[in-house]
Every structure is written in C-alpha cells, then in structure tokens.
Amino acid sequence: MAESVIAREGFGAGDAIELRKIGWLERFVGPESYRILRALVKTPVSILGFSLIALFVVVAIAAPWIAPPVNPNDPFSMPRDGFRAEPQPMMSEWNRNQPPLPAWWKPIMGTNQWVHLLGTSEGQYDLFYGIIWGTRTAFKTALIVTFTTLVIGLVVGSISAYYGGKLDNVIMRFVDVMLTLPYIMAALILAAVLTPKIGRSLIPAMVALIVFGWMNYARLIRGDILSVKQRDYVMAARVIGVKDNRILWRHILPNAVFPTLVYASLAIGDVVLSFAALSFLGIGTPTGYADWGQILSFARNWITDLSTYWYIVVWPGLALVLFVMGWNLVGDAFRDVLDPRMRGRGGA
Amino acid sequence: MTTYIVRRLLLIPVLLFGVSVMIFGMLQFLSPVERSALYVRDFPRNDRAVEGIIKRYGLDLPLPIQYWRWLVGKVDSDTGERHGGILFGDFGYSRTASQPVVDLIKQRFPNTLDLTLWAIVPVISVGIWLGVQAAVHHNGFADQGGRVFSIVGTSFPTFVFGLLMLMIFYANLGWFPPGRSSDWASQVINSDQWRSYTYLLTIDSLLNLRFDVFLDTLRHMVLPILTLSYISWATFLRVTRSSMLETLRQDYVVTARAKGLPEKDVINKHARPNALIPVVTVAGFTVVLLMGGVVITETVFNYPGIGSAAAQAAANLDVLTVLGLALFTGLLLILANLVVDVLYAYIDPRLRLQ
Numbered sequence: 001m002a003e004s005v006i007a008r009e010g011f012g013a014g015d016a017i018e019l020r021k022i023g024w025l026e027r028f029v030g031p032e033s034y035r036i037l038r039a040l041v042k043t044p045v046s047i048l049g050f051s052l053i054a055l056f057v058v059v060a061i062a063a064p065w066i067a068p069p070v071n072p073n074d075p076f077s078m079p080r081d082g083f084r085a086e087p088q089p090m091m092s093e094w095n096r097n098q099p100p101l102p103a104w105w106k107p108i109m110g111t112n113q114w115v116h117l118l119g120t121s122e123g124q125y126d127l128f129y130g131i132i133w134g135t136r137t138a139f140k141t142a143l144i145v146t147f148t149t150l151v152i153g154l155v156v157g158s159i160s161a162y163y164g165g166k167l168d169n170v171i172m173r174f175v176d177v178m179l180t181l182p183y184i185m186a187a188l189i190l191a192a193v194l195t196p197k198i199g200r201s202l203i204p205a206m207v208a209l210i211v212f213g214w215m216n217y218a219r220l221i222r223g224d225i226l227s228v229k230q231r232d233y234v235m236a237a238r239v240i241g242v243k244d245n246r247i248l249w250r251h252i253l254p255n256a257v258f259p260t261l262v263y264a265s266l267a268i269g270d271v272v273l274s275f276a277a278l279s280f281l282g283i284g285t286p287t288g289y290a291d292w293g294q295i296l297s298f299a300r301n302w303i304t305d306l307s308t309y310w311y312i313v314v315w316p317g318l319a320l321v322l323f324v325m326g327w328n329l330v331g332d333a334f335r336d337v338l339d340p341r342m343r344g345r346g347g348a
Numbered sequence: 349m350t351t352y353i354v355r356r357l358l359l360i361p362v363l364l365f366g367v368s369v370m371i372f373g374m375l376q377f378l379s380p381v382e383r384s385a386l387y388v389r390d391f392p393r394n395d396r397a398v399e400g401i402i403k404r405y406g407l408d409l410p411l412p413i414q415y416w417r418w419l420v421g422k423v424d425s426d427t428g429e430r431h432g433g434i435l436f437g438d439f440g441y442s443r444t445a446s447q448p449v450v451d452l453i454k455q456r457f458p459n460t461l462d463l464t465l466w467a468i469v470p471v472i473s474v475g476i477w478l479g480v481q482a483a484v485h486h487n488g489f490a491d492q493g494g495r496v497f498s499i500v501g502t503s504f505p506t507f508v509f510g511l512l513m514l515m516i517f518y519a520n521l522g523w524f525p526p527g528r529s530s531d532w533a534s535q536v537i538n539s540d541q542w543r544s545y546t547y548l549l550t551i552d553s554l555l556n557l558r559f560d561v562f563l564d565t566l567r568h569m570v571l572p573i574l575t576l577s578y579i580s581w582a583t584f585l586r587v588t589r590s591s592m593l594e595t596l597r598q599d600y601v602v603t604a605r606a607k608g609l610p611e612k613d614v615i616n617k618h619a620r621p622n623a624l625i626p627v628v629t630v631a632g633f634t635v636v637l638l639m640g641g642v643v644i645t646e647t648v649f650n651y652p653g654i655g656s657a658a659a660q661a662a663a664n665l666d667v668l669t670v671l672g673l674a675l676f677t678g679l680l681l682i683l684a685n686l687v688v689d690v691l692y693a694y695i696d697p698r699l700r701l702q
Contacts, residue, residue, distance in 0.1 A: 177366030182640025
C-alpha cells in the first residue's frame, strides 16, 4: 500500500520529473522529520555516538551477568573488601565479602579467584562493580528526569504559546526567574533542602534537577508552536470551524513537537552529568551507592597521591565521559542536520 | 535603544522579586527553629527559649508578613538594634561557618571574583580565536579539529577534568598545587606589613610589591582557571564560528576582497568585528555558566571561594547558609546580565539607532 504512494522531488527541465517511493516511516513521521532521521543514521559522527550509547545499554542490561551482586535484592550497594581507607591496586585479590564469580571470568582467565579488576576506591569499594552498576543508575536517573522535565516543559510551553497574552507573559517571566540562578547551584540548594525531609536517596537530587530543568523545553516548544500557529493549514482549520482543542492536539502539536523531542533525548547526557556533579558534591545518593559521581567524589581525599591511585579517577571518569560523549556526538550530528542551510542537500 | 534598555530595566524588579520569593519559599521547608538563625546568633537551648524566639520574630505568622520581616528585619524596641533583614545586608547566621553569612561572603567572594576575572581572559580570547579559525578554514583541518575539541570538551564534566588536571600537574609533575596560596605566602598575607587594597589577592600582591606572592597566587590559580574556562570555550567556539561563517558571506566582505584587500585585513577589520556582535549575547550566559562552574571547580581545587562555601554548606545540610549565598549570587547575576544587555545594545548599531 505504502509503495503505491509516489512523491515528486524537485522539478527538472521539461518533463523530467524525478519520482521517488515513500516508505511507511516517511509517511508516519512526515518528510522533514524523515530527512532528519535518515541523516542521523548515515553520519559517521552520529553512528559513533549511537554505538557508544548502545554499548552502555548492553552493559546496563547485562549488569547482573557482568558483575553479579552479593545480595540480588540490593544490587546497587557496592561490595567492599573490608573497611580500610586506602584504595587497593588493580587486579588485587578479593579477601572478604567476595561477590559470586561472574560466568565469563573462568573461561578467559582460567582461575576461580575473583579480583578487583579495576582496583578499589576509598573504603575498599570495588570500582569495577560500581562502574558497571553505575550505568544502570545513570540510565535510570537520566530517563526519569528527562521524561518528567520534558512533560512539564511541553505542557507549560504549549499553554503559554497557545493562549498567549498576559498568561504567556507571566509564564515567561516565571521562566526568567527560574533561569536566574545557575542550574547546578539551584539544584544543589533544593537537594539540600529536600534531603533532611525525605532522606538520602536518588530522589532529592532527581527532584531538584526536574524542578530547575524544564524551562528550556518550555521555551523551545513555545517558539515552535508560535511559528506553526502562523502556517496556512492552521488558519484553514480555524476557518472551517475546527475546535481550539482539536487544532492544538491534531494540527499544531504534532508539527511542532519533533525538535523538542529530539533535543530532550539528547539532553540525557547533560542530565547524567548534572546528577553526577550533585553526588560528587556530596548531595543525594547514600554512601556506597553504585553511582559514578559518588565514586569520583571518593577521589577527593587522595589528591596528593593520585600518581599512585590514578585508577580511582581514570576509570569512573572514563565511563562518565564516554557516556556523555555518546549523546553529544549524536547531538552534534543533529545540529548539523537541523541547520536550515543544509536542507535539500539529500542527507547529511 | 532607550526602549530596549528601559524594557530590560523594567524586568529587573520582576527578577529581583521572583528570585527573593523563590529563596524565601525554599526557606519555608525549614522548621521555625532552624529559621531563627535568620535573626539570632545563638541556637535556643530549651523549649521556652524556642517559643520566645518564634514569638518575637513572628516565625509562625502568615507568610506575607514573614516575607516582609525577612526583607527588612525587626528592630529591637529596647536596644534599637536591627535583627535580620536581607535588604540591610543581614543574611542570618551560618552555623557551619560559625559566622554571619555576610561575613562569609565578604571573606570568600573576593577569591571567587579574582578567579572569575582571570578566567574571563582565556574564555573570551581563546574561545573567539578558535571560532574565527574554524570559520576561516571552513571544513578544513582547524574546523574539524575544533569540532572534535568542542564535542570532547563538552563531554568532560568539570570535576573529572579538574581531577585529571590535579593528577597530571600536581600529583605527577608537582607544578600547580591546589588551594589558595602556599604556607609561606599565607604568612606574608596575614602579617602586619600586608595591606589589603582590593582584597583580590593577585592585585594586592602587586600593589604590595610582593611579586613572589603574586607568582605563588597565580601558580595556585592556573588549574582552576583552566578548568573554569574550557567549559565556555566550546560555547564560544560554536557561536563565533557560525556567526563568522554568516558574516563571511556578506556583500561587504566580497567587496573588500574584490577591491584587493589582503585576506588578513578582510578578516580582522571587516568580518570579525561584525561577527562578534552575537557573541556578546553569549557573554551574559557565560557569566551564569562561570558562577555555576565555580561551585564544582572551587570544590575540586579546595579553593576558598563562594562556590566551595555553598557546596560545603549544602553537603552539611546547612540550608540557611546556602540560601544566603544563592541569594547573593542571584543578585550578582541579575546585575551582570543587565551590564551585558546594555553593552549589547551599545555595540550593535542596529539596536543603537532604533
């Protein structure tokens, strides 16, 4: 059925009209979004980015297999080999509280002795375990925060743009106020306020990032709705008497929402970064929780000895950087594709 | 231009009111006893003292009254002393720092200002230079290199970058230590001969003609400055590049080339000044970014500024102190943004002539 639909792409001289088949995906998302999606899966930069993200998804899913937890009901508390402060070197043997041996270890190394593959951090927390399970923490917090901020931003931005006038003015000034304080500082305060109320967990930091994170989405969707509102088909719908609600939901939003959605999906890297920053500053997660920011904060007491204990910075830092870089690579490719000057050049 | 500036000026009371209400709102999460530190120094010991203080400062009154009292404080009818009142510069008493929040700010803020002022130099010069190079060599080696740099740069969290810098340049090479100054330098600074003119250590050390102290201070500031500025390089690079590319396509650039000007003059005299106008808008954003950046940078490098004070207080859940520091930062940023806006209106002839 889809194959029977044929579109014209540009008018050549005389009769030479190029004909092109349109697939189901293009019919589904529309020509402009389809062009963007196609460019995204064809640029080397974004392919590299997607591969990095895919790698982390695999690690997150396979975490129980890569690094089996001591207590399957509480996998996010990092196993610790005793309570001494000094970090232990890489490949040193487990002495106490050894978690189950991962299935992949014996075939590769030929021994039954499980080691601290990447060493331990301050307090003898196993780094390898923390980094692997930290991937899950990163995805979990990032997805929840991004989704919630996106929904709030979309609702506030749409209301502001659609109703306009005084309400729009009030909402946008409110957004200005919320943007006055630096993001990380505002989130830091709110997390500090909330922690005594609801205890140390992921929640205070997440709530803080949500409360101060939705404004950019609201601004973005507002701008896009304002420009879509001017299009002829919206005017046409209004002329034939379509109700306001239906115009907003059926005609304006579907055409305006795409850039905001993509922007949000790419902001996941930033959210992970901000969350890690908060727990690096000592706000949020309980001590010993598998979370990259906290593992890095353990390094703060060993600054003078970092030449010996380099692994307590390098490995968790690498995980965090690669994770964020994956999203940034895709984001960079996306910025190029969205650039209006690139339009009509067939792909990236 | 007047309408533009007037419009921005009118926004300021709105922002000030909004930010103060936001901070005041967050204060309401604290119990009345904790909020008593806004007005009194000593933590009340027994229940009766607690009740007395709550009564005297109206910590259980309706919110609008409390808000007003938070702004102007309360004058003691016996002694005539004013307690509290952020409008009169009293932000309350910081229990973790064991001193009034205002004194904490007075003590820490010059250090932060010193750091950010120095950071602005590399932020602007390097960022713009990279952007111009990327645009002039569009799609060439410099452009691709800049692109890689900006992706890698934005992916590096401040604290990871800072820790790596410390690992390389302090732990391994021993070049640039963390902190504010070496022990011998602090002794000089705390001695009687030292005179504080500006409280900015780099400038004061020059005015005291102590070049050894100046070099020591600078040595401690190299890594924080680097960490603070690289975050903004990527932003500046991107904005300068796209604005420069846009400008290089303009007719007057073509004209300049056609009349045979050397390429250097075309870029430096005709294209760059015009391309930099949109870059000024980023400057306001950069000030916010810098103030956010100092929180983490100062913490990583053990630098005694306002950011590390805020982070420390927050980690110890001393909310009142954090809120005081945040309020101060908010006021500062509103002012900084106003300056940037006016500057922008002045630089851009299209706005100036309107």
